Amino acid sequence: MIEQDHSTPKAEIDERIKKLQRRLMAAEIDGALILQNTDLFYFSGTIQQSHLYIPAQGKPLLMVRKSLARARSESPLSRIVPLNSPKALMTLIQDSGLKPPAVMGMELDVLPANNYFYYRKLFPDLDVRDVSLPIRMVRAVKSDYELALIREAAAFSDQVAEAMPTLLKAGMTEIELAGLVEAQARRLGHQGIVRMRLWGAEMFYGHLMAGPAAAVPSYLASPTGGAAVNAAVAQGPSFRKIRRNEPILLDYVFAWKGYISDHTRIYTVGRPPQKLVAAHHHMLDLQERIKAMATPGTSAGRLYSAAMEIAAEKGLSEHFMGAGSDRIQFIGHGVGLELDEFPFIARGQETRLEEGMVVALEPKLIFPGKGVVGIENTHVVSKDGLDQLTHAEQGIVSV
Incomplete structure (x- = not known):
């Protein structure tokens, strides 16, 4: 053996x-x-x-x-x-x-x-x-041993995010770029399998989509879906070619020795429209405000309501976490050995945060016909709020 x-x-x-x-x-x-x-x-x-x-x-x-x-x-x-x-x-x-x-x-x-x-x-x-x-x-509450592995996974997530600009070129297809990013993750030790508990839920590494294709909704409990390579998969990258000046979404999971880090970063070849740049900055601000509120004892549902209030305050409710009837009613989820662990930062959730819980917070804006902006980071709940574990550049990275 x-x-x-x-x-x-x-x-x-x-x-x-x-x-x-x-x-x-x-x-x-x-x-x-x-x-x-x-x-x-x-x-x-x-x-x-x-x-x-x-x-x-x-x-x-x-x-x-x-x-x-x-x-x-x-x-x-x-x-x-x-x-x-x-x-x-x-x-x-x-x-x-x-x-x-x-x-x-x-x-x-x-x-x-x-x-x-x-x-x-x-x-x-x-x-x-x-x-x-x-x-x-x-x-739901991770031990020091588990947190050490999740921190290692988060460090690998950062390496994948930092490799993205070296791989990205206008004119390549989403699926071609996804293959290069996934190969980089595999070289670093990504285990390949991303486990989810929800019946019927599936994912292969994550979502890499550009421009309007990123804003195509689908069945998955996620603010993004993607045009995909076919209807049998119905999520993720497609054969669409990446164009200049559009937002490119990298929402990938790094799974390391069983444990998961979940992160999202936005890239572009050139410069995206100023409206999307401003919207992205609003999501960074929303993230920081929710992180400060997410102290032990706070209910998950209260954080969701606060995020919705902030999005409304910024005039972005129409695009926050989806568009129209495809909007999802959460802004984050627990991660560990599975991608969909407790707690769910979702509407009506009464679960109260505890120190040692690990949460992927993912405020995103969906603009049909244009693309997706926003952020996702993996955090651990501490006495002072959410301690961020993924640290790659959070602004829109221009190549």
Whole structure:
């Protein structure tokens, strides 16, 4: 087995499990059965095909279908056993010295319906409850270990942003430029996969679009969509050629050792219209004002309302976070192992910020037929507000 130099430390895994166990006990749930890849990785250090049982009290048990040898190499858990069939789950739990659960939690926000019905048939007497909220709340507040990896990802985001002017030329297609940027990210160690939890949500690196193509809306929960290469993808760069004096949007994710940094920068070949330059500066100002407000205890919904008020004050409501019925009702989102983690800085959200949460704040303006301006940075919540982790030039970069 290849030696791993990036395994999650045992103390880190142990602390995560303790936090979830406290929530399980408070909810009177005997244990949680975890199957989703990202949650598996978070609580066990591996995404090998497994069932992870975390009892409310006691040591967790990782039951592995494939690959057992790799799971034992990657995970610091002390109890890792082979699993030939899900039918053996309760027997393995009992044989490990744990009491079989009467009330068991599962990730019902992501577990496919057919899988749910299968487990209900296997264990008809079990009271199955949703533990997705406790899991996501534990994951929302990052440890020092996680923050160190996110800071590294953010530094790589800056390098990608700084490489963009050396790659950009008028006349090249969006997809050609995207390929060059993505190759640069890959050279730096981008893992390739960008994970999202929301059903049906997909992304490949991010969005790189220019001029009117950047303002084309699409299905994704994002202020931007893009003309794309075809209707099967329906987001991102297209075969459209980049022209002079139009804004070019680089909204890319850097995923490093599992963890994500999300950032947006605007470029141009030549000079964009002054109206768009002024609009971009308004978004930089809005960002700074929201950062100062985003202190621990502040509700996510309050920040969203404040951003909407600022956009209205600047006379930009019509273009803020989308145009017309395609406008989205958030200005930011948590990031970590997934791109869509808690908290969501969105309309009506009551989640209160806590120190250690990581938030991608992305105020953007969409001008149909013209393009997109705005900013996005990854931040960590501190006692004084949002501490910005991505630092590449925030103004429109002219090539």
